[in-house]
Every structure is written in C-alpha cells, then in structure tokens.
Amino acid sequence: MNPDKRMALNIGGLEFESPLFIASGVWPMDSAEWPDGALNGVGGFCTKGLTLRPKRGNPGIRVWETPCGVMNSIGLQNPGIKAFLEQEYRQLEKAGKPVIFNLSFETEEELLLLLGYIMDTAGNVPVELNVSCPNVSKGGLSWAQDVNALERVVTLAKRNWKGLLWVKLSPNVSSFTETALAAEKSGADAVVVANTWLGTAIDVSRLEPVFDNIHAGLSGPAVFPLTLRLVWETYAAVKIPVIASGGVCTWQDAASMIAAGASAVQVGSALFSDILATAKMYEGLSSLLEKRNIGSVADLTGIAHGRRRDTNREDLRHG
Amino acid sequence: MQRLSDFSATVIEKESMAPGIWTIKLKPEKLRLRILPGQFFMIRAWSSKDPFLFRPFAVSGKNPDGSVDISFKVVGRGTELLAECERGQKVLMRGPCGNGFPNPLGKRLVLAGGAMGIAPLLFARHYYENSIRTLLLLGITGEPEWEPFSKAILQKFPDTLLFSENGMIGRKGTIVDGLAEILDENDEIWACGPEGMFHAMGKIEERWTLPIWVSLERRMACGYGGCLGCAVQTREGPKRVCADGPVFRLKEILWDEP
Numbered sequence: 383m384n385p386d387k388r389m390a391l392n393i394g395g396l397e398f399e400s401p402l403f404i405a406s407g408v409w410p411m412d413s414a415e416w417p418d419g420a421l422n423g424v425g426g427f428c429t430k431g432l433t434l435r436p437k438r439g440n441p442g443i444r445v446w447e448t449p450c451g452v453m454n455s456i457g458l459q460n461p462g463i464k465a466f467l468e469q470e471y472r473q474l475e476k477a478g479k480p481v482i483f484n485l486s487f488e489t490e491e492e493l494l495l496l497l498g499y500i501m502d503t504a505g506n507v508p509v510e511l512n513v514s515c516p517n518v519s520k521g522g523l524s525w526a527q528d529v530n531a532l533e534r535v536v537t538l539a540k541r542n543w544k545g546l547l548w549v550k551l552s553p554n555v556s557s558f559t560e561t562a563l564a565a566e567k568s569g570a571d572a573v574v575v576a577n578t579w580l581g582t583a584i585d586v587s588r589l590e591p592v593f594d595n596i597h598a599g600l601s602g603p604a605v606f607p608l609t610l611r612l613v614w615e616t617y618a619a620v621k622i623p624v625i626a627s628g629g630v631c632t633w634q635d636a637a638s639m640i641a642a643g644a645s646a647v648q649v650g651s652a653l654f655s656d657i658l659a660t661a662k663m664y665e666g667l668s669s670l671l672e673k674r675n676i677g678s679v680a681d682l683t684g685i686a687h688g689r690r691r692d693t694n695r696e697d698l699r700h701g
Numbered sequence: 702m703q704r705l706s707d708f709s710a711t712v713i714e715k716e717s718m719a720p721g722i723w724t725i726k727l728k729p730e731k732l733r734l735r736i737l738p739g740q741f742f743m744i745r746a747w748s749s750k751d752p753f754l755f756r757p758f759a760v761s762g763k764n765p766d767g768s769v770d771i772s773f774k775v776v777g778r779g780t781e782l783l784a785e786c787e788r789g790q791k792v793l794m795r796g797p798c799g800n801g802f803p804n805p806l807g808k809r810l811v812l813a814g815g816a817m818g819i820a821p822l823l824f825a826r827h828y829y830e831n832s833i834r835t836l837l838l839l840g841i842t843g844e845p846e847w848e849p850f851s852k853a854i855l856q857k858f859p860d861t862l863l864f865s866e867n868g869m870i871g872r873k874g875t876i877v878d879g880l881a882e883i884l885d886e887n888d889e890i891w892a893c894g895p896e897g898m899f900h901a902m903g904k905i906e907e908r909w910t911l912p913i914w915v916s917l918e919r920r921m922a923c924g925y926g927g928c929l930g931c932a933v934q935t936r937e938g939p940k941r942v943c944a945d946g947p948v949f950r951l952k953e954i955l956w957d958e959p
Contacts, residue, residue, distance in 0.1 A: 408928055415926045417706050419706075445921070445930035450750050452754060456930065603750050603753070653923065
C-alpha cells in the first residue's frame, strides 16, 4: 500500500493519516492476534467499549446473521478500565496508530472516574462517548434518548477532558438531528453517526427470541442506506465534523458517506466478511482522488450536497 | 503459530459421506498452511455479502499436497452453499483460527467424537498415528443419516469403537457410557460433540484424574478474536472460543454461568 498525503485529515486539531477508522468492538486488543496487513490504510482504531468495572458480557446467543447483516448483543464485555490501561493498552500503544477510547457509563460519576483513570495513565488521548449502546439492559433509556441528559453528560465530559471528544450517537431516537445538535452545543469535537440499529430476531425452530435481551444491534450492509441518510441530514445541521459508521463495506460506500458529509468513516462489520476491507477502501478512495483530481479527502466531504441528478443522463437503468 | 489471514482456495475433491454430509478437499493458493489438530478455518463459498458471515469448520485432515479436508453436515444456508460447490470452484478461507489441542501427555490418546464432532478428531488420529497410541470412539443418536456416516468412518478407521443411542449400529448406549468402560488411568481424552456430551463427561473427570480436553462450537462473526460473539465463561473469566479456544480443559468451563 502506498501512503497518500491527500488522504490525511485533521479532526478537531488532531492529524490522522487516513479518514478510515476501525469501529469499536470488532478488533482484538492483543496485537499478537492482528492479521497481517489488516491495519494498512487505517487512520486509528477505537477500543472495545470500556466501562469502569469489568463486565462479563451477555449470556446466551450473542451474534445472529441476518440478510446482508449481523445482529449482536455482546453486553460490553471488557476487563474494566483499570485492567485495560495496565495490560491491553500497553500493547496497543506500540501499534503506531492512534487509539480512540470508547467509553460506556451508567452515571455521570462513572464517566468522571473513567476520564480520570485514562488521564492518569494515557494522557489526553481521543475519547468516544458511547451514549447509545442498546445492549445494557440496566433500567431506563439510553443517554441519547433524553436530550437533556445527553447535553448534561457531554458538557460534563467537555469540562473534564482536554483531548479530542467524539460522541457516538444512537440511531434509535425520535429525532436524530436534535441529538446531534445537542452534542455539538455541549462541546463535542465530532459526532459519530451512528451506533447499531436496534432489531429483534425470533428463532423459528423454537418460536422464541434469539437474544436473552430480546433486542440486539443490527450492523452490516443492511443498515448502510439508513446510516447514509443520517449522515446527510447531520452534515446539513451541524458544523462539527461528522464521522460515519454504519455498514460501510467497500470504497464506494466510504466515498458515498464522505460525499454525503462525513469527514471520516468507521469500518466495523465489514471486517467480518473481509479482513482487508479497510486496506482496500484506502486504495479505492486514493484512486478516486487521483482520477477526479481532488487535492485532499477533506475536499470530498459533503460534495454531493447542492448537486442534483442530471435527468438527461442515459444511465438511469440498473446495470 | 501461523498468523491468520484471508485467502482463496480451490475445491479439488468432494465426497458424499451420507445424505447431507460431505467431505471436501480445499487447496489454498499461494500459502503453505501450518495447522494443528483442533484448529479451524472460517469458510465462505460465495463472494457476495449475503450470507454476510464466514462459517467455522474444523479441519478433519491434512494432505501431502497441502490441501485440507473439511467434513461437515448441511445445517443452514452457509453449509448448503458449501455443499453445492463443485470441483474447481473457488472458496474464501480465513485462518488458521484457534489454539488447537496441546501436545498429548497421556500414554494413550482417547478421541471421543459425538456425531459430526468427530471431524477434528479424525485429523488428530492421523496426526499422532506414528507417535502415540490412539483410540477413536464415535457416538451417534438415532437419526438415519448417522448410520451411513458411521459406516464411512469405519471404512477409513476400522478399529473405531461405535456407539448408537438406539443400537441401530455398533454398541447400544452413549459414548460416555462407552468411555467409562474402556478408560485407563494413563489415558488422555480429547472430545468434540454436542454440549450435552460434555456435561455427561464432567462426571468422568470427577471420577478419574485424567485430563479431558474439549473442542467447543459457537456461532461466530469474526473468527479472529475481535467481536467477542463466541464467549464461554471459564474459571479464569470469559474466554473467546475462536481465539482462546476452541480447545479448553473441560474442568475450566463454567457451563451454567452466563
């Protein structure tokens, strides 16, 4: 893979060599397990969802394939922030790629403690607040479902964090744009659009729910057009960078997200079906910039807004 | 251990073992595989994004030409598409995945396979043929397809001890009953099969001190240790069947805990 300077970008004052990031929850935290070449073209990667205390994760079936997608109910299994910082993070640091800490918390106090531990060991690294994880069944709505709670928690994080602050939003809300605006107003440096889409699966051989929690998060190509719409609308509504996350599998998907308004793109489930998916996307995007003579990937962001389909075109049929 | 990668392979042979049960030979391109019994591959016999996920398959044999044997029963869309592959067709593989069985320390290696679970043990049997005494056991339930399957296994390994729950072939009874009869205190057991079989084997481990290693099966999304979709709870906390396993000491597994 040839590094391409046009693919480098700046998000909230921090430089990344590529707009392609590995999404939270799909990548092993032990570098000895990383397949060869799989981090080529990757600008950085998000940790698995980290919590204050260790979590064993959900019982029962955790993954279930759907047409062009996969549902998951992992339940934030992780060793807890302290063990993560002491063991896994020491390895990840050596990878030479920016690590974005993906954080989940049930109270404001938990968030403050998480940020404190990270600051003490890792310093002002980028963090991504998970205000959307639909898998934690412990009482009540998610942070994103209550705009006031969302504003409160993002404001709190901003006041207590000098590093980059991304807020990973939930698509499972009544007004997505409202939550994106709330995150922006409260000081988020970027919004990640979006987490998995809540769905349900029934095991017809038993006529019972597949998942112990009944609902689970859908990802993969099945959600791509849904997330693309959210990216389009969020770009039109906010001024901070939008990071797309939802079903991106090919360079064409990544280019679509960027043209619709994304500054960067997260790759998740795509790696399940092709371990070199990100590396291939990098090559594809890089040649697109070359072919179209576009100076930098940032110039591609939102390019489709204001452009309308030419109705005189001859290629209006499916190939 | 060889690092995992995605690569393409060609179907060079396909053999029907019984209705709905197949063995295919897959020859990887541009790659020399180093694999241990108990390791597995994720395979997809289609290039589209639907079905979306690879399917995990144990290796049931490795051949001098570098090809591997995969023995499987058709149980859904993915296995159906794999069974439809003809000689010369290309498939995608990911692997080698998982830890494999550790070097045997017992004087005799007892390989206990429940139905299709015998697949990785066939490779183990072949792998240790010249270095340690092995004994192969196959246990089946009463469904009709297992009778021709058992005959196919017997044809390749005539000294296999066969148990069927209803007595339709071999001795009547479960494989765990059979184990209790033949075990010696210097044996080491490797087992693969349905979870109920492992539960019953727990009692053997209580009574004898011999080591029992089991190879587990789970739904998997990634196969490389990233998604945590295939977790099993153990005395040392949650483990990933795909990357920490699929082989575990039976006594380490906490079946009843979430």
